[in-house]
Amino acid sequence: MQVRFWGTRGSIPAPGPTTMRYGGNTSCVEVRLDDGALLIFDAGTGIRALGEALLAHPGPVRAHLFLSHAHWDHIQGLPFFAPAYSAGTELTILGPEHEQLTLAKVVMGQMQSPYFPIPMHAMAAQIEFVKLGEGSRVELPNGATVEAGLLNHPGCTLGYRLTANGKVLTYTTDNEPFGDAAPSQHLAQPSRHVSLAREADLLIQDAQYTPEEYQSHRVGWGHSTYLDALHVAQQANARRLVLFHHDPSHTDAEVDDIVAQCRAALAQRGLPVECLGAAEGQVLVL
Ligand SMILES: [Zn+2]
Numbered sequence: 635m636q637v638r639f640w641g642t643r644g645s646i647p648a649p650g651p652t653t654m655r656y657g658g659n660t661s662c663v664e665v666r667l668d669d670g671a672l673l674i675f676d677a678g679t680g681i682r683a684l685g686e687a688l689l690a691h692p693g694p695v696r697a698h699l700f701l702s703h704a705h706w707d708h709i710q711g712l713p714f715f716a717p718a719y720s721a722g723t724e725l726t727i728l729g730p731e732h733e734q735l736t737l738a739k740v741v742m743g744q745m746q747s748p749y750f751p752i753p754m755h756a757m758a759a760q761i762e763f764v765k766l767g768e769g770s771r772v773e774l775p776n777g778a779t780v781e782a783g784l785l786n787h788p789g790c791t792l793g794y795r796l797t798a799n800g801k802v803l804t805y806t807t808d809n810e811p812f813g814d815a816a817p818s819q820h821l822a823q824p825s826r827h828v829s830l831a832r833e834a835d836l837l838i839q840d841a842q843y844t845p846e847e848y849q850s851h852r853v854g855w856g857h858s859t860y861l862d863a864l865h866v867a868q869q870a871n872a873r874r875l876v877l878f879h880h881d882p883s884h885t886d887a888e889v890d891d892i893v894a895q896c897r898a899a900l901a902q903r904g905l906p907v908e909c910l911g912a913a914e915g916q917v918l919v920l
């Protein structure tokens with residue numbers, strides 16, 4: 635299984651000279667299974683460049699796109715996903731619905747006037763929508779499975795657990811796993827989100843804030859600190875932790891510092907968890 639990060643930023647794109655290494659595009663992760671099957675997690679602005687890369691190869695594009703939720707930073711790139719305008723493309727879009735809105739309406743809404751010049755009907759691809767919710771389980775033809783679970787984030791937001799090729803990848807962004815619990819209680823009260831990440835070979839987890847930022851008026855906003863991410867990895871016995879959904883205000887140097895602090899905290903606890911900061915263009919092999 636090969637994982638490539640096309641967008642790692644949270645909330646809003648943050649291009650510029652201070653975000654060159656970790657990247658400025660919002661959430662999009664490409665996963666290639668050993669048989670070539672393509673799974674995409676989220677359609678933030680990073681999915682535009684993924685689309686161009688896919689069209690550079692011959693043959694039709696077939697993909698399963700799992701949306702965590704419909705906040706802008708997770709869907710905004712979809713209207714610019716060029717393979718969607720190609721008649722040969724088969725795209726299955728899976729994700730949660732929002733109150734009375736079907737998944738199709740949630741996704742199409744951002745392409746309606748006056749928000750966008752072209753309606754979603756202009757997309758020539760064969761597009762299928764699949765509603766997912768807490769406990770949903772998707773079985774792909776090649777034997778891979780994806781399980782969904784609700785995260786703690788405003789609105790209905792899903793985390794995903796992919797099992798394929800003998801490996802487990804967990805994608806839990808936009809998640810405040812311990813809610814209002816005091817930091818001292820985090821290990822005593824395992825988050826229910828931990829089950830999605832149990833024994834994960836790779837855990838891609840929200841780590842938007844420093845602990846200081848979190849305590850400063852950001853409790854309840856639905857995001858994590860690197861310590862939250864560490865606690866999830868520890869409780870789940872995950873092997874590799876990727877800090878994801880970087881705050882748009884964080885420079886490369888600040889993300890470096892967050893990664894270093896997380897590694898130091900892991901070492902201090904004697905935990906054999908490898909920690910990385912998600913970087914646009916980075917490829918990981920499981
Ligand atoms: Zn987000």
Ligand SMILES: [Zn+2]
Nearest residue numbers: 703705787808
């Ligand atoms: Zn969100």
